Amino acid sequence: MSDLDCGQDAVIIGGGFYGAAIAVYLAKQRGFKRVVLVEREGALMQRASYNNQARVHNGYHYPRSFTTAFRSRINLPRFVQDWPDVVRQDFTKLYAIARRNSKVTAKQFQRFCQEIGAELQPADPALRALFEPRLIEEVFLVQEYAFDTTKLAGWAEQELKESGVQIRYNTRVTEISKGTQAPLEVVTQAQNGVKELLSCRYVFNCTYSGLNQFKGDFSGVRSGLKQEITEMALMQMPDSLHGLGVTVMDGPFFSMMPFPARGLHTLSHVRYTPHLNWNDEQGIDPYEKLGQYERDSRVDRMVRDVGRYIPAVFEAKHIDSLFEVKTVLVKNEGDDGRPILFERHQDLPGCYSILGGKIDNIYDVLEKLDVEILSAGPFTNMQEK
Known part of the structure; x- marks a missing residue:
């Protein structure tokens, strides 16, 4: 030494x-x-700064956590102003509400967005046509961006x-x-x-x-932490989906977002992106567990389910998968909130x-x-x- x-x-x-x-x-x-x-x-x-959805949140993602949603609404304009060269805005972002198994309805989602001051409007018919109407209640055009790590x-x-x-x-x-x-x-x-x-x-x-x-x-740290090994699939989207970002709310659904660092899209699924989880504790090195993990992709299962809602995704090509450890506060598992942990x-x-x-x-x-x-x-x- x-x-x-x-x-x-x-x-x-x-x-x-x-x-x-x-x-x-x-x-x-x-x-x-x-x-x-x-x-x-x-x-x-x-x-983790690289191996994620590359999403700059604007609040829409957190209808069950008003504080997280509102802070995102406040922070997004500041982030865009402070890092303009990093933020990509040249794509169309849609949030869709599933008819079944969603924790929010279309009306509830609209009311929530009004409460946090997040702009949205009904998507035009051409965009709505990308979705299976029997499974999707409503599709909204929103303002949300991506960043290049x-x-x-x-x-x-x-x-x-x-x-x-x-x-x-x-x-x-x-x-x-x-x-x-x-x-x-x-x-x-x-x-x-x-x-x-x-x-x-x-x-x-x-x-x-x-x-x-x-x-x-x-x-x-005093706060309980949960660790997850996650898979973010990197996809080459067909032309019909290339300029889009899509999130289906709010439950066992999925997101696809532009990933500027690779010129591809991430595809993540609430059910299939998490591969393995455990409660964090000293002596169990998360990065060692990640290094030992076999990393068998679940992208086929992601695509099969996503394709029920957006049939065009069956034309997408899987290029790669990003495996990483995701850490969340145990106390926020139920409401999906993402507050910071700041502990002295x-x-x-x-x-x-x-x-x-x-x-x-x-x-x-x-x-x-x-x-x-x-x-x-x-x-x-x-x-x-």
Whole structure:
């Protein structure tokens, strides 16, 4: 192990969108001069930030969670303004309500959208004709967008460089502990086995599925987490579906969304996208479980069911599947809400764990950080207290 680092203002664990955005925020908004970001992959945004639907939510998706829906409505315009080059808007987005097994009716969905201020209108006959009318009650034209993760990663790389943030690629954090010469100490291990001890004032644990996987004095997050191995099918859509995004609400149904990073569409299904799930706990590394998983695709079952509602999907071609670990708060399984987890670790002052289920939730995190008392600089005063 190398000698103790001379001291960092903050160590960010995880180089996904949240970790990168928080590192930039600390450097540019809070004046932190010494920030280290630790990422286990060889580049930024290689895991959950990439392996998802690439959807910028506008609230429609959460009729059973008003708070999540309303926050998406507030956050989407800000996201489009802040990352215009990343957001793709040049497609038609439809939400359809199933006649059977849906948890909302068309009238309920319309009322919900009015309550959160989300625009929608009945789809024209040509778009409605894509759906099987015996199974679909109503089809709505809405405003919802997609994002290109590769462009977002490019933004992060540039911003982190300009902000002077050091990045340790191909490196994991193994321990978080109370420090002897600083408030906190973090042990890292590179892929080549070299370990390093970083002393710091703050730690921001943004590892998504790996939130609980640290030794030392770290006791884990208080909130219950559920882990799922998921499959996002990448499809080449026929011409009739190429410029569309479709979500059928609200129950055991599906979504298809443009995936700008690959020029394809994702196809996900509430029943078939989750392959395996378990309650998170220390000692069960989600990424190890993912690495050992056989990854047998369920795309055939997805297509068979989706084709009942949208027959043209039978003409789609399966190109690839993205397998990833998805992490959700156990308390929100019933209402499908996606609030952020923002947890201060009382037994490790200065250590925060942060989890967001949607990209636009980043503003909720930054608003939380805005009211935190965070100070950078030497440790002397803190050690004397």
